Amino acid sequence: MRTTRAKYDSPISVATRLAQLIVESQMFTSELALKSNNGFGIKASAPWTGDSVPHVSGEVGGARESEFRKYPSHEASIKDHAEFFTSTPFRQTDKVYGLAIKATNYKDEAKYLAPKFKGDMYSYAGDPNYATKLIDKVERYNLTQYDTKKGNDTMSFPRPKMTDRRKQALGYPGSGAYAKRSVSAIKNIVWHYTATKHEGNGATIIKNHERYWRNTYGWDIGGYHYYIDRQGNIYWNYDLEIVTYGAGRLNPQLMHISCEASSASNYTSAQVKAREALTLWLMSEPLKHLGGQDMRGHKEIPYNSTSCPGYSVAELNQYRKDLSAKLKAGSKPVDPNNPQGMATTPFKDYKEPRLPFDELKKGDTVTLDTNWQWADLTKRQLLASPKYKELLGTKDKISEVIKLDKPGNHSKVAYRLEKYNSIILEEYLEESKRSWELKPVEVETPEEVKQKYEELQEGEYIDNDGVVWVWGKK
Known part of the structure; x- marks a missing residue:
């Protein structure tokens, strides 16, 4: 688990604020940032009384020149941005940033910082694609790893590295027999195995599974939100809001993770590690209303007759216990520079x-x-x-x-x-x-050896034959 604590507190998560910095200024390399240290594109509006600089910016309806805040340093810009959302009572209202402030995840924050309707003057930016851009940056650079959970000092499990193949997945952009659902409707994370054990590239193998589902069962969407190959690589197939065909009639309240394996004995250690990391991240971020006890094996879902995921109920109970313990331990404040307590x-x-x-x-x-x-x-x-x-x-x-x-x-x-x-x-x-080596120093008499022993410097030593060795250049 790798986490950090923001230096300047804000009602907006660190992940979203970093995404804004990337989008607005490309990490302080934009024209505005270079001439004013303004990394977030904040205009010189009240209650700002500091310096300002004129800048032509792209706006809905065309570019125009406005006065933007000028800061003495990058850090001053970061501090002011952290406080900006609550800097006036009006900005805290739902008409402006209130909904973003109340949001519990980066996707909702991005949604409520973007324009809500054409010409919305109270959004953070006028770009109609602003939310999509922020979410893309959070997920591309795994920015949630720098977050604390909003509203308290507890720490979040990082989003594991994964390959986004949503646009290649069967049924893109999402169809199937079920309507889309809200994330809050999900009651269980379900673990599966594929009942096969392919050794090849995961991106190719999941396509073969999809072809089989479509040709054999007539499915118009796949079975798993996430798929893990035998090397432990995670493939992201569907957003959580999309219902897949993983476990029958209860699918509207389930999300699915599957590993390429055929029995409990042939999961690879890389798969087990990746599945745990993915499950803990889901339970601490997008599905934080769930806990360790909400994981289920496919065989435990009613109306299903299967041995998937190959574990006994006792083994699944132990996995649930381990997940719960790690989630509980992960909720304790830790030193962000030393998360393992070394x-x-x-x-x-x-x-x-x-x-x-x-x-x-x-x-x-x-x-x-x-x-x-x-x-x-x-x-x-x-x-x-x-x-x-x-x-x-x-x-x-x-x-x-x-x-x-x-x-x-x-x-x-x-x-x-x-x-x-x-x-x-x-x-x-x-x-x-690499250019160092030990070189012997000749000493001939016992007295010289004794004297040299008393004068030994760091990096010198005398072996059993009385030879003094020191470090020298090759």
């Missing part, structure tokens, strides 16, 4: 390493070295990973090079890793020392 140690004052570290760059493949630890640069702490032994020697790629304003331990540089999305100091990567 043991921490403060950075030590900077001390020169044995030799200068080799410079690494973005995209380089690196290896976790002996005694590696993650780094929290905000608190200047090292985090002792519970997976230290498991990850020792594993490889990742550098996604960001960070020069430390205040060096600590032996490092002047830190790196963010791509796969783990975590920060590590340069001293904990093997490649930072």
Whole structure:
């Protein structure tokens, strides 16, 4: 579980606010943002009394010049935007932003920030496609991972990575025997298996399932909202509002997740992990009215005669218990920089390493070295990973090079890793020392050995034969 806490509280979720920043200014790179640090396209309307800048913007009915707020920094823009929605009593009314403020998910927030009718002067933007753009950015960049649940300090499970194939799914844009339903009508998340075990590409395999359903049963829509192949890849087939053919007459109150498997014994660990991550995210975000006890195996749905998903009722009960426990644990406030509660140690004052570290760059493949630890640069702490032994020697790629304003331990540089999305100091990567080697230093007499032993520096040691070794350049 990876979460974070926003620095500036707002009634609008962090996910939607980040999506607005991307849409409005492409992360402070637009013309308006560059000349005024205005990342959210906010005009200089009351009660604003600060500086302003003229800017020609696209509006419904044509472009026109208006005065926009000018900020001294990006952070000032972010702070003002967080407070903007409640900055006047009028803005808090349902006629303006009240419905967005009351919304409990990013889709509804986007809906109520967009124009409600042609020429609506009280929406956040005049673009009729504004809601679609915001939702696209939230889902494309998995922005809900940065959210706290609205209205309290509890944390949300992140949306797992998935492939959106809704436009390719059988029956797009959604038809079938059932009318669409509201998300609140869903009473259970149903787990399935396919009763097959294909090893190929999931995007191809699900098409074969759809072809079978259509040709054999005459279905005009598929059976699963989400499908998980044997590599643990998640495929998103239908919005939750669309009723699929997963389990018969109760489908209007069910949503469906299926894994490519044929028995309880041949699920892959990647599938089980992906299914749990998906279920926890659904129960903590779009289906947060559900809990762990609301998961059902297909065989448990009335009017169905099947062994799907291959588990016994006792096994399903244990899965429900585990889901409930994890949802409960996930609702407790945690340190956003240390969500696993790892043991921490403060950075030590900077001390020169044995030799200068080799410079690494973005995209380089690196290896976790002996005694590696993650780094929290905000608190200047090292985090002792519970997976230290498991990850020792594993490889990742550098996604960001960070020069430390205040060096600590032996490092002047830190790196963010791509796969783990975590920060590590340069001293904990093997490649930072690829030009180093141990070289023997000759000492001849016992007295010299004794004296050298007393004068040993960090990185030097004496072996059993009395040979002193020190680090040197290759």
